[in-house]
Amino acid sequence: MKKILLTAAVSAGLGFAMINPVMAAQEAAPAASAARSQYLVVDLNRVVRESAALKAAQPTLDSKRNAVESKLKTYQTQLEADAKALQQQAESGIAAPDVLQAKQRELQEKAQNADKDVSQLRNDYARTENFVVDQILNGSKPVINDIIKERGATLVLNREAVVFANPSIDITGDVIARMEKSLPTVSTTPPAPQAAAQSNQQTAAKPAATKK
Template identity: 30%
Template structure:
């Protein structure tokens, strides 16, 4: 029993001794929400995305809406002409099925483009994160801090440890324009040019 108490006391002392060592360290934070909205790279990426995709998204959305309305019109016509015990005309059913297939194809095309936009947006963010890493390390060394963490990963932090503005300033100077061409898209023209 005495040995167990001694071990418990030793464990408590070790825990108490190690806690102040961590608490005494300097922690810096970076608000990635601000980096992804306020940095030149984020703004450039968004501008490039809008320039490349807005018209295409609008066209595909219009195509889907038109196809869906056409399908609904066909279905409504079949319902309006329906009489108890009488099958609708095969031509009307075929037309409705074809309209439904066109609507589904238009929706799939819209979803595919939307997925591409999301993928490219994540690629832009990943480029920003890749560039922020070395900048954060440089600031950590300059400030003699122990660690730099994303602001959202801590419950509370001293506001004086927030280095987001400095990170954005240095990111703007070193990386103002990310690419929206995915790596496989960049490699494809080079591969085709060697024929």
């Protein structure tokens, strides 16, 4: 789950320009010395994966993920035992049909409640992980901008969009090292869904409010 979420979050982009992979390979060829000074490459997935901030947040993420797995296993064990007991009663013929039907409805309700509970835990884990990743990606922006200025570059490409790049233009390691100081930790407490939605609505409404 982690790999999918991280890849999806990074693929959403930070506003970095993307070009045709073949063109990227051509521009990064050893003979194109001018291109090497203009283009830089950064592996955003690696920036997130190896960041000090993610490592600091990992115990919390692991705890939430383990809570999901533990709760799911507990519910599965309980529901399987209840279903087996109900099946045995039905086969024995001891319980009346209306009693069996009532117990079956009760079991279905327990299963539905269990599903809701596990879904809430999964959503909480996903929201927390996405929140951590977003903070790391946002925190990488000023670091990358500093490197752009230092090297006089004009374009930064995500490593996933490039077939080949000379190691001299790959700034991933530099970004990770600098972020150990600039962003050693991030919050692992995402805003409540309702608060986050209101914040997004207010942000989207601001440009329109300035137009009169």
